[in-house]
Amino acid sequence: MARQMTGAEIVLKALADQGVEYIFGYPGGAVLPIYDEIFQQEKIKHILVRQEGGALHAAEGYARSTGKVGVALVTSGPGATNAVTGLTDALLDSIPVVCLTGQVPTHLIGNDAFQECDTVGITRPCTKHNWLVKNVNDLARTLHEAFQIARSGRPGPVVVDIPKDVQFGTGNYVGPSNIVHKTYKPKVKPDQGPVRQAVELIASAKKPIFYTGGGVINSGPKASQLLRELVRLTGYPITSTLMGLGAYPGSDKQWLGMLGMHGTYEANMAMHDCDVMVAVGARFDDRITGRLDAFSPGSKKIHIDIDPSSINKNVQVDIPVVGDVAYVLEDMLRTWKSLAPQVDKAALKSWWKEIDGWRAKRSLAYKASKDVIMPQYACQRLYELTKDRDTYITTEVGQHQMWAAQFYHFDEPNRWMTSGGLGTMGYGLPAAIGAQLAHPKSLVIDIAGDASILMNIQECSTAVQFNLPVKVFILNNEYMGMVRQWQQLLHGNRLSHSYTESLPDFVKLAEAYGWKGMRCDHPSDLDDAIREMIAFKGPVLFDCRVAKLANCFPMIPSGKAHNEMLLGEEVSDEEVGRAIGKEGKVLV
Amino acid sequence: MTTPNAQTHYSGPAVRQDAVSRTLSVLVDNEPGVLARVIGLFTARGYNIDSLTVTETEHEKHLSRITIVTRGTPSVIQQIKHQLERMVPVHRVHDLTVEGKAVERELALVKVAGKGDKRIEALRLAEIFRAQVIDTSIEHFVFEITGKPSKIETFINIMTELGLVEVSRSGIAAIGRGPQGM
Known part of the structure; x- marks a missing residue:
């Protein structure tokens, strides 16, 4: 049964029904009815930030550390524009965030009212989706839909813009269970054809590498568990992007360290020289690939991603597998176990030997000091x-x-x-x-x-x-x-x-x-x-x-490939300083 | 091959492919902002729009059909399709060019002003092109012409010689051949 409530009550009820514990927010004229409701309830705790940008990043930190949706509440105009950086941040890192923004009353929209801005217009390119709710009877459904879209598929930020008269108005409340979306149905389970092809290719590899990213974290703890199982089962080396750290234990012997611009020498060299690359929830970002036309030239590439638009965007791959990482890895493990393939142990051994050679470069080494903190x-x-x-x-x-x-x-x-x-x-x-x-x-x-x-x-x-x-x-x-x-x-x-x-x-x-x-x-x-x-x-x-002029090495220099890294220990701070000028420019 | 640039860490453009023209049919929920979303995607990601038409086509379901003629390398076209498909209000995206020769038509209103021989010649040519006269005075015609974009292009080029004043075009509407819908 639908229940009559004010818009502000609907907001709090919907948040409670979505299991929200904390909202990060900052009050203002256009959200006062919601703040009045917050005052009169105890279920949801409001965390007052000192600037709306802080609310969005706090919601991201909450979301990223729990796997739940982070919620922010800001007022119209400057409240909404201050939220834009955090929304864009969450979009690029695929962090589930629901941001509620106040808006001037519907009859004033478009009149350049005090603290009015075109919030849905401004946030359209920096959200996964956004809504302006003009009718209080649409509010509950929209809020539930917002949570569903933020957390499912490739997660991301959403904005629900709520005019002040809608917060005051009275309308029907519907619970989260009644919401079925017409068009939004992300594909989470993979097709079995590509899964099997991927497993067969992985099994036949002589110089394999797993390259994992933030998608593994987003998929949930089970994905990390399955990844560990698959990596250990194969005995293959694994590296990860900045966003994917922690999915595979950083203290493990199969772990090569982070890859990319400031990644380890062994991770980047292995990426460059591999014959089979298994990209798992990673998106071939430019900080990862370096020079694109020299990126891992000899490898067959498998790309597991929930977002079909990530596939073949920067790098052409041979076997795309569209689906949620956890589902895909589960299917891959099952297929692996049923096929029980024989990996080429001798090839793998010599691959590891090669990798150990690169590890011996100790690319993260730096010049220790007794006098200053490095x-x-x-x-x-x-x-x-x-x-x-x-x-x-x-x-x-x-x-x-x-x-x-x-x-x-x-x-x-x-x-x-x-x-x-x-x-x-x-x-x-x-x-x-x-x-x-x-x-x-x-x-x-x-x-x-x-x-x-x-x-x-x-x-x-x-x-x-x-x-x-x-x-x-x-x-x-x-x-x-x-x-x-x-x-x-x-x-x-x-x-x-x-x-x-x-x-x-x-x-x-x-x-x-x-x-x-x-x-x-x-x-x-x-x-x-x-x-x-x-x-x-x-x-x-x-x-x-700390030491003032220390540089971050190793580094893939400008316009260079993975196998052209600049190592730190070979260049001391003073030497880099002196190398500046023509030679320095040639060097990088 | 791209040349590495020592001044920046961003990689250079990918290997060049030839651009092709494609007609995409996009079925969307007719909700506020949906066209802005689609157009915003094209501008934000640097895709081209050669022609765009949009109207609600199924009123009871509030569905609109957006027809976009775009130009890009095959990999860019693939990206455009995926990027459109992941938008929340988008139901389906069909590449009509790839899925079999689609029927493409455009409507143009063409205003031509002139007197004497030129005026007679304009009317005679309009008949050949099967353009209708929908407004006239003793010194002008407004023609309505429908057809393939190339036909309209030709008609407009000819009318340039005969006193073309202005043109309004609908943009391309397209639909797949055969009994199936999209």
């Missing part, structure tokens, strides 16, 4: 001192993000939250807040840079208000490190505006927000300082002063 060393120590705990890591964007990906090893999925596709500086702190809410007893650390952290520093207040003991570990080199590195490598070391002058005193800043502030600038003090940070019950801003 950023890589800081990440290593953070990993060693937290790996046995229940830890979630988020990052901002830049060098620190790559070092975290290289030196922090994840053994479980959903433990690593980072802005991969969009590369949004300012993502890490709000994402940590979202993750900490979902896992109040866990240790949540945002590995940050000194520039990125300032982009959403206001969220420190949110952490204090809701007693969230997040730790922010800033690798402070006083530069926008990645920008500086590229200027050094590509633009003659002309460091145009990449020095972050007038940085705040992070310890005092922390204290001003009610956080604990810490500073460490010597390698010998680092372990104790990290322990102190972990032991502290509340939020900590840790200003880790």
